[in-house]
Amino acid sequence: WEWGQRERATDNGNFSAGVTYRIGELNGIADYVIRIDFNEYNVAGKSPLKMSLLPMVNFPDANSEFPLYFGAGAGPGIFFKQVDDESALSLDYQLLLGVRFFDVGGNAGFFIETGMKNHLLLTTSGQFNGVFLTAGALFTF
Numbered sequence: 001w002e003w004g005q006r007e008r009a010t011d012n013g014n015f016s017a018g019v020t021y022r023i024g025e026l027n028g029i030a031d032y033v034i035r036i037d038f039n040e041y042n043v044a045g046k047s048p049l050k051m052s053l054l055p056m057v058n059f060p061d062a063n064s065e066f067p068l069y070f071g072a073g074a075g076p077g078i079f080f081k082q083v084d085d086e087s088a089l090s091l092d093y094q095l096l097l098g099v100r101f102f103d104v105g106g107n108a109g110f111f112i113e114t115g116m117k118n119h120l121l122l123t124t125s126g127q128f129n130g131v132f133l134t135a136g137a138l139f140t141f
Contacts, residue, residue, distance in 0.1 A: 002125045003086065003126030003128060011042075013041055013132075015040040016037060016038070020034070020035040021033060021034050021035075030059040030060065031057070031061045032056075033055075033057075033058055034056070035053075035056055036051065036052065037051070037054070043083050048083055048086075049080045050080070051078050052076070053078075054092060054094060055073055058096075059071065062140075067100055068097075069097075069098050069099075070098070072094065073093065074091065074092065074093040075093075077089065077092040077119050086124050087121035087122050087126070089121075090119040090120060090121050093119070094115060096113050096114065096116075097114055098114070099111065099113075107139055108138065109138040110135065110136065110137055112134070112135045
């Protein structure tokens with residue numbers, strides 16, 4: 001909304017890839033993780049590219065090997081490419097719900113996750129509200 005244009009746009013998320021690393025447990029009930037995402041958008045005919053650094057809390061902890069989990073996190077977003085006259089910094093936040101399958105083949109498994117990936121530009125007006133569905137590999141070591 002008001003990101004590089006005055007009116008609301010739809011379908012402006014192009015590509016997202018990331019990695020999540022478990023830092024540790026919080027009192028044996030949740031995991032403290034760091035998520036690094038790279039996101040590309042389509043805004044006003046440009047292709048902004050952003051990296052998000054998100055400390056997150058996921059419940060329940062991975063050691064429980066319970067397949068369902070949910071999480072939330074917030075942190076800075078840094079644009080490598082941005083629309084003219086827009087902020088190079090954003091406040092990013094995510095809410096997620098997922099299912100994970102551990103040790104499907106040795107120490108490898110997979111996950112499927114859905115949720116919201118949003119950001120607010122810090123020094124100019126503008127925001128992005130998006131939803132996602134993703135799948136990926138899960139490794140235990």
